[in-house]
Amino acid sequence: FSGADSFYPVMATIISTLIVALIIFVGNLYFNTSSDLFTSIFQGGVRYNSYVFIALSQSLFGSEGVALSGFFVAHMIILTNIMSVLVMNHYGTGSKKSLSGALLALTKNPLIIGALLGMLMNLCNLHITGAIKQLFVYLSHAATPLSLMSVGAGLIVSMHIRKLVSISYATMLKLVTMPLITIALVHYFGATGVPASIAILYSAVPCAGNAYILARQMGGDHEAMASIITSTTLLSIITVTFILGSVAL
Template sequence: MTTLLYSLWPLFALILGGLALRRWNFPGEAFWPAAERLNYFILFPALLFSSLASAPLDNPALPRLALAVLLALGGAWLALLLVRRLRGWPAARFGAFSQGILRFNTYLGLAVVGSLHGQPGLALAALLLALMVPAVNVLSVWSLTAEQGVSVRSLLWPIMKNPLILACLAGVLVNLAGVGLPGGSDRLLGLLAAASLPLGLLCVGAALRPQELHGETAALAWNCGLRLLAMPLLAYAVAHLLQLPSLESSVLVLFFALPTAPTAYVLTRQLGGDGHLMAAIITLQTLMAAASLLAVLFVLGS
């Protein structure tokens, strides 16, 4: 337990630090959107690209993780569709609830995996992201546009222009080409990647909106419970069913135990979803994850 606390508290300290800095208006309101864009389009893709460019793609974990993601995400999605039919949610609310349950905070996930499992864990996490990021993007767009009719272009376009997905694809192509990262490029990418996670966690904190945590108490409570407790239980059941090795199980369960992604708010606003509900879900899940992640990792024995 002490080891877990030592691993997690600096990460959540950075998140709370970002929240405090934003409230104190330091270094200025214009800084945070610019920092988030820098991280999203350059620093974080550098981390994913470098991880996949050097990852062993013949890793037998890849097909196992792909099947695990299919079973876990597929099961959660089918359950969401059933509940939507029973409750009659409009797309604006269904999109917010779905993203609250299916999406995950990538910055926090990689920071926790790196802190607990080092480079082997990060290599597995990069493979997992290459599988999960496209899937959750498609399901998120689908859930928010369920009443408008969904075209193939509307589903695929957000994926084709997503810098994280493009970085994963480029890393895989470089890996398959066997050219490696020559001439010190590995060092350059390493420096960019090292800046990504702390800046990302500060931006996560700066994006929180505690003022949105009023009303919708029941909806926030069940959505938070499903994401932070039921989803990791589902992932653990899938890992047990597939008899995944301990490291793969740990990384899989961890990513299903993460709070939802702050970028879900932007997508929700762009596609006409319930922005107030989405902001409240993101804020509550991120704050509650400090305790829930500790509990999940303790049960896993990480």
């Protein structure tokens, strides 16, 4: 694939993510949710599960899908994590509110660090081989189960109705609103083929499991976060199938 073919699909995902973020902020003006719960709604609405995204890309579109999903991840993982860390730093109950605190939180975020290191290695044409590569392969295979186990351990079944409404709201934003916005943008830009399908798939996958870890570390509502991750993961089985099956590109 070429960067030119992927430019508009990537732009569609960036814009749809920013629109959903704006919807969440505007909605908070009316619903006036608690700060910690707001951070979980925000993460639930804008973050994506890269493991599920790459796995589905490979399953549905083969090697081209893997290459494209990596291209999308390289752009989106930095954007979504910077947004999430900044929101957590400002609204989280256990975080610093200063600019220096926000910058410190960004420099300590492992996903941002990993993405930047990966991009640097790619620019320098460096490759990991041999035993070290195999070690990272083993670690990557364990990442999704371990993250979901941590989420499951923090899952609370019984919640106040206001929190349940917020969880449903975040789930709808992630699984319905963002894909619909992305589909509209993809058609507006005239994008077609596998890159367009990958963009729509990106927008439809569930919330990232490591959002729960960030919520715990920076004073978010980790109980609500665990529920949002669980609900988006389970319901995405239906929504991803329906969305990809309904859109002709």
